[in-house]
Amino acid sequence: GDLIGFVGSTGRSEAPHLHYEVFKDGSRINPINFYYGNLSAEEFDKLLQRASLENQSLD
Incomplete structure (x- = not known):
């Protein structure tokens, strides 16, 4: 239940993010x-x- 962050859209961002x-x-x-999800080893490497990469969004 601890607050760990806020979501917002600042600067040149195009959508809310954390x-x-x-x-x-x-x-x-x-x-x-710490990301596991349901990715294969190849997908995780990608x-x-x-x-x-700098300034890369992962969404």
């Missing part, structure tokens, strides 16, 4: 590492490649 970070032991961890 930015968040994951920290473990004081270090940032890429949140994509998602990781797209996530590494």
Whole structure:
């Protein structure tokens, strides 16, 4: 029940979205590492490649 973020549309965004970070032991961890869903290994690898591109939306 803890509030972890707000959804909004600011700057040049075209739709509401959420930015968040994951920290473990004081270090940032890429949140994509916590995504499971129902992706195949190949689909997950493609998602990781797209996530590494700057200014890339994953929706």
